Amino acid sequence: MYDILVVGGGPAGLTAAIYARRAGKTVLVLEGTGFGGQIAASHLVENYPAIPAIGGVEYSDALSAQAKALGAETRFGLVTAARREEDRFVLTVRKKEFEGRALILATGAKPRKLGVDREEELVGRGVSYCAVCDGAFFKDRDTAVVGGGDSALQSALFLAGVARSVALIHRRDTFRAQDAYLQAARGKENITFFLESKVTALHGEGSLAAITVENGRGEGRRIPAEGLFIEVGQEPDNGPFSALAELDRGGYFLAGEDCGTRTPGVFVAGDCRTKELRQLTTAVADGSVAATAACRWLG
Ligand code: NAP
DSSP states (O other): OEEEEEEOOSHHHHHHHHHHHHTTOOEEEEESSOTTGGGGGOSEEOOBTTBSOEEHHHHHHHHHHHHHHTTOEEEEOOEEEEEEETTEEEEEETTEEEEEEEEEEOOOEEEOOOOOTTTTTTBTTTEESOHHHHGGGGTTSEEEEEOSSHHHHHHHHHHHTTSSEEEEEOSSSSOSSOHHHHHHHHTOTTEEEEOSEEEEEEEOSSSOOEEEEEETTSOEEEEEOSEEEEOSOEEEOOGGGTTTSOBOTTSOBOOOTTSBOSSTTEEEOGGGBOOSOOSHHHHHHHHHHHHHHHHHHHO
16 A cells, blocks of 8 residues: 555646655556656747746656656556545456545546537548647648647647647637737738637548637638647536536536545545635646645655
């Protein structure tokens, strides 16, 4: 049995592992897909204090290497069930069970779907949720990005360096994204802004070839796009843990200032919990707070 089980190998979970190991606790980090979480899909991180610029993959690799070097154990596998027994928590990954005295949930969030017809059918055939992962497939092609947040602007900027054209489609005429990203995008000749607009149809036989963009007056226009990058925010995937930690209406974990939940011994960290600002800085802050609280709880 481990002292602490951490679910999620993103910045929150790995930072929790670093803090817990430095406090002398045994730690297992369970990760479903790949270490780094969403930050691994970020082309460049430019707002982490004292590090003016670092690649998302480079950052993730350094973070997981640090946690492992400190003795955190790691394992790939999706946790499908979680339960509390008298003095322990038990997590199921495939048919195997892992036990820990305390639990830190750092499950992050997954990309929200746009909900346009044929979206699912065309995933991997032009539709993507990660420009850094798939952008290279669209060298010198026409592409489009949907969304008006940091992810959308970052993706558009990344694609502008790879693709022939980038149509940036946003449903409003003001942006949530940082002004620095917006100004940079406005300076790119191959990014065209479609504001107060939405994607209403996807076209193409077998793979995406074009999309229909409808403006606020209901006028549709078909534009060529072999790649469509959907960046319309994230949603949590906390379902397997809903018996252990309370969820808000949006499905995010509710927690106090110390990242503790109503269940003694269960702590939550990072994008998976209710919070104002979902950033790398706030994820690592949560990871350190949750681990410190878990160590204190373990005594
Ligand atoms: P976000 O900030 O929630 O933005 C989502 C965007 O998608 C919004 O512009 C929203 O429009 C739009 N949207 C939502 N649902 C839509 C729909 N059904 N159809 C069309 N558009 C839709 O998400 P995010 O950009 O993924 O960022 C998530 C968090 O990570 C944010 O806190 C962000 O700051 C952070 N992040 C930071 C960096 C960085 O470099 N620091 C990079 C990436 C992400 P409205 O604005 O109209 O609601």
